[in-house]
Amino acid sequence: MAKQKKMVEAITSMDEDFAKWYTDVVKKAELTDYSGVKGCMVIRPYGYAIWENIQKDLDARFKKTGHENVYMPMLIPESLLQKEKDHVEGFAPEVAWVTQGGQEKLAERLCIRPTSEVLFCEHYQKIINSYRDLPKLYNQWCSVMRWEKTTRPFLRSSEFLWQEGHTMHETEEEARQETMQQLMTYADFYRETLAIPAVIGRKTEKEKFAGARETYTIEPMMHNGVALQGGTSHYFGDGFAKSFGITFTGRDNTLQYPHQTSWGVSTRMIGAIIMVHGDDNGLVLPPKVAPIQVVIVPIAMHKEGVLEKAKELADKLSDTFRVKLDDSDNSPGWKFSEYEMKGVPLRLEIGPKDIEQNQCVLVRRDNREKTFVSLDNLTEEIPKLLQAVHDGLYEKALANLKEKTYTAHDYTEFLDIAANKPGFIKAMWCGDVECENKIKEETGGVKSRCIPFEEEHISDVCVCCGKPAKHQVYWGKQY
Amino acid sequence: MAKQKKMVEAITSMDEDFAKWYTDVVKKAELTDYSGVKGCMVIRPYGYAIWENIQKDLDARFKKTGHENVYMPMLIPESLLQKEKDHVEGFAPEVAWVTQGGQEKLAERLCIRPTSEVLFCEHYQKIINSYRDLPKLYNQWCSVMRWEKTTRPFLRSSEFLWQEGHTMHETEEEARQETMQQLMTYADFYRETLAIPAVIGRKTEKEKFAGARETYTIEPMMHNGVALQGGTSHYFGDGFAKSFGITFTGRDNTLQYPHQTSWGVSTRMIGAIIMVHGDDNGLVLPPKVAPIQVVIVPIAMHKEGVLEKAKELADKLSDTFRVKLDDSDNSPGWKFSEYEMKGVPLRLEIGPKDIEQNQCVLVRRDNREKTFVSLDNLTEEIPKLLQAVHDGLYEKALANLKEKTYTAHDYTEFLDIAANKPGFIKAMWCGDVECENKIKEETGGVKSRCIPFEEEHISDVCVCCGKPAKHQVYWGKQY
Incomplete structure (x- = not known):
């Protein structure tokens, strides 16, 4: 085809x-x-x-x-x-x-x-x-x-x-x-x-x-x-x-x-x-800015009553959420991949068996967790799941930020981290632009990101020149 | 001052x-x-x-x-x-x-x-x-x-x-x-x-x-x-x-x-x-696009309870309408002029006497009509008055459009209208650009506005050259 x-x-x-x-x-x-x-x-x-x-x-x-x-x-x-x-x-x-x-x-x-x-x-x-x-x-x-x-x-x-x-x-x-x-x-x-x-x-x-x-x-x-x-x-x-x-x-x-x-x-x-x-399946969108928050994928779409039920749900949910019903001829598997690529936070699957049991399946984009939800509870359950996706994304990003933030006590350590561990480096700085220039040059692009509002005391001296330190700085490469 | x-x-x-x-x-x-x-x-x-x-x-x-x-x-x-x-x-x-x-x-x-x-x-x-x-x-x-x-x-x-x-x-x-x-x-x-x-x-x-x-x-x-x-x-x-x-x-x-x-x-x-x-007092804004739909002007603002009541009203009405409370030191008269200049559709005046009687005065920008409204009925009365302003503006504009649309049966009449009566001229046209050019030149800028979807039959021949007419055209000068 x-x-x-x-x-x-x-x-x-x-x-x-x-x-x-x-x-x-x-x-x-x-x-x-x-x-x-x-x-x-x-x-x-x-x-x-x-x-x-x-x-x-x-x-x-x-x-x-x-x-x-x-x-x-x-x-x-x-x-x-x-x-x-x-x-x-x-x-x-x-x-x-x-x-x-x-x-x-x-x-x-x-x-x-x-x-x-x-x-x-x-x-x-x-x-x-x-x-x-x-x-x-x-x-x-x-x-x-x-x-x-x-x-x-x-x-x-x-x-x-x-x-x-x-x-x-x-x-x-x-x-x-x-x-x-x-x-x-x-x-x-x-x-x-x-x-x-x-x-x-x-x-x-x-x-x-x-x-x-x-x-x-x-x-x-x-x-x-x-x-x-x-x-x-x-x-x-x-x-x-x-x-x-x-x-x-x-x-x-x-x-x-x-x-x-x-x-x-x-x-x-x-x-x-x-x-x-994002991940290896494509985009992962935070629910609050996702153009489609819930995509409805009918299963066994041509069986009696499925498409009607899917449309009914789409109409009902559109009042509260950004919803798309995909009633195209593509296979459910194809649709799953497409909306994963597009990062849609929640996928709602509904087929003949679900309709019999007055339920549907909701699948989170971020961790593929499946939940069976009664069709009567959708307007209560969807916001909870969207919030769970949001929280899940934030936690995962925060873990990544923490995991990839390192502390350098001296210049050898700094250069080692810069060369081998992509991320932020916390280190002391004397306040001179010469040290910023030197670090940038010797690390292939690490620059000061910022002086945080709550500085840590890592050592008394600048990580680069050894003169008395004025600030703790976050260092890192940038886009 | x-x-x-x-x-x-x-x-x-x-x-x-x-x-x-x-x-x-x-x-x-x-x-x-x-x-x-x-x-x-x-x-x-x-x-x-x-x-x-x-x-x-x-x-x-x-x-x-x-x-x-x-x-x-x-x-x-x-x-x-x-x-x-x-x-x-x-x-x-x-x-x-x-x-x-x-x-x-x-x-x-x-x-x-x-x-x-x-x-x-x-x-x-x-x-x-x-x-x-x-x-x-x-x-x-x-x-x-x-x-x-x-x-x-x-x-x-x-x-x-x-x-x-x-x-x-x-x-x-x-x-x-x-x-x-x-x-x-x-x-x-x-x-x-x-x-x-x-x-x-x-x-x-x-x-x-x-x-x-x-x-x-x-x-x-x-x-x-x-x-x-x-x-x-x-x-x-x-x-x-x-x-x-x-x-x-x-x-x-x-x-x-x-x-x-x-x-x-x-x-x-x-x-x-x-x-x-617009009119000689300034801008007149259609309520649906007015940045401020209702301006609240407290009268005798420094008397006890007036400003409080005005603020209470502003808070309450802001849920439904675009409202501004002007609590500046300018005089009420100055404020009236300012918001007339800015074309605010409704002015709400409230003073000590009004508060006593649990009412306020609403003044329409388009015709200065005053209405006394009970403070309990504001959320019902304001939409009606905003709609009345909208309708009033439309009717007035439609009357102007009708009044200033003329019909020209021959070229002498056309030139006379073009010279003396600013507005639209309905007249027949042969379809040739030469007549459009001639008309534009001889009238100091009158051009064909459009061929309407429902053409009138004014005469059999082009108003300009006398050849058989193909269309009825609206003519007029433009910005």
Whole structure:
């Protein structure tokens, strides 16, 4: 039969070739397609539906804490990008430049936004006059462009989708609170919605965002021990405000500069979902962002009453859950493989014998555990099982994070771990960028992930140079 | 007092200078701001919240009819844009070109998408193989760029936000049904959600979309009698499919070309809302897309119990409606003006006397009608009043559309109406583009809006040349 050609083929095993496994999953689960522009991806319906669920959840969290959405232009004049020195140095080398508009050669080049700090500042300069105008708590959902040489779907692409929050505050204290609040919003979202645990903390000087005074980060660990920078929250102080001449009349009637933050997460999070939860059968989706939460597979579909019962269940459950009934001619086995590949959290099987006994079988994607459930109890049992999948995914990811986090007391130990045990390394650091550079060079890419909020005391001296230690740092390779 | 400076200033009257009135409303209602890139606007929180409500409503309509969202790259290689001859001729003159990516000069220019037919086709070519893969019902929410010389917020800007649906079908009949279904979805949305009536029909050859076989359009009339092309739905036949080599194996095992549609509406709709419903006091928002549906203004706010009661009401009503309590120090009169300017459909006033009588005052934005409502009946009365505002707006707009639609039996009459009575003109047409060109030239811009689905018989001959008439056309000037 023609459809047999579409039979789900096996994918590369994770342990054999993690990179190839990743690409296989992205392709077989129909998340993205390549496009004619190098490094720009097509996000297909199943991938985009995950992004829509992410957006909906995060957007509600942002709005609950008083943030409003806006839309800024996608183009930035070169002179505007240059207004903040550190910022332009960080971004100018990797932007795409528009030099022709319609029939005319442009007098000034315009870049496609790599991030929108300068656009927000240009606008804030016009609308902030008094302390009464503060705080401004703006967020934007959009696409940005950073010209990348080597790209991979979701993890690193020239164009990607993200949200960028940009806020202005009356005092430093309030801005610092906002920076932390948004970092914690991300951490909560990763844990509660994506079932992903992470290390959080402050970036070192070397690793912080171009123009920021401080950058905070959330760093989940992928299944293979490699880190993914999962989201960042920046405190800017009044640096941009000074460069852009943004001032306000304070409560004491003096002219002051507002204090600024920005924070963002992107479609990279879909990459994290794949690499944290996936397995050799494909994608494993956390129930809260899964486009299909329950797939109904009728068994012996052409026997009397089966399809009718399956449809009745689909109708009933659709009020509460994201449900798909697959009534195609493919075999149940084929369907099992397909929806495992697509990471659907729960599979509901129903056949003639089940109907006789007024029950069905629910199978968890994460551990293939089967439960027989009475058809009368489905609306109570499904939420419990979805929560069990969520909890199971989180526990497994947390175990992986703990198992692959090592402690290095001296440099020999550090190099040994770096060479042989992929994961995070906890070790002391003197605070000098030279040691960061040396470590990166001698380990083939291990970088400081962050300085955690609760530092451990591992030794008195820097793991690299032996000078007195200032901080405990999480180290690791990254995507 | 300092805040007195913020007192809402009067805006230009509509009758005095409609264009200036429009700009005043956009500015005073804080919908947009200008940016440093000519023709690109900043959509401010209040304007963007309208767009979010529009998106939510339309997206649900699209999904209900089986459409899925995707995301395509924002850049199009020049060679890809050139694949369909008519399409490139229509768009190439007005696109922005990226010629430099990062540090390298690009071998091939890339344009920022002015619309995404070619990107969808490139993707469809890869994923459509069998009739089983059809239909493909994809939609995308994104920003597009068309290099415009003269721009106005929402109405014509180089960058704008929109949705673009792109579908592929097994048969011509199915594709034609989709084209009509989506046009009717727009018409329903305009009527049911935006309270805007419109003329709908088919575009003439001259006015149709570049590359389309047929273009259908929805044409609402603004308060001043000028048309706004409010949304279009295109039937493409298999022209793009042939240019892009998109084929599928049909039910009869032969290789066939799929039949294509596309359809889109944009942030222009916000311009339509402003110009259809607005008045000399500012914006008037249809309740279904209003960011604030009910604004609560406490009277004698500092008297005991007033603010508490107002807060209690705000909490209670927020479960069902989009509510704002303004407890700022501004005077009630100032607040009245502000929320009239912002077009909030209902104002709820509550003061000490009202509280004594367990009632409040509800004032409609559209006609300033006041109703005293018992505090116990608010959740029943507010929906009725919001519906009354919606109906009132629709009726008023429909009356304007009817009043300003004229019939021209001969060319003298046509020219007289065109010169003296802004609005739509119903008149017969021979089908020749020469008459369209002549009419446009001799009237300073009157163009065919559409050929309605139910044509009237006004006379036997073309209003312009006197040759036998083929169609009745709606004519009018446009934004």
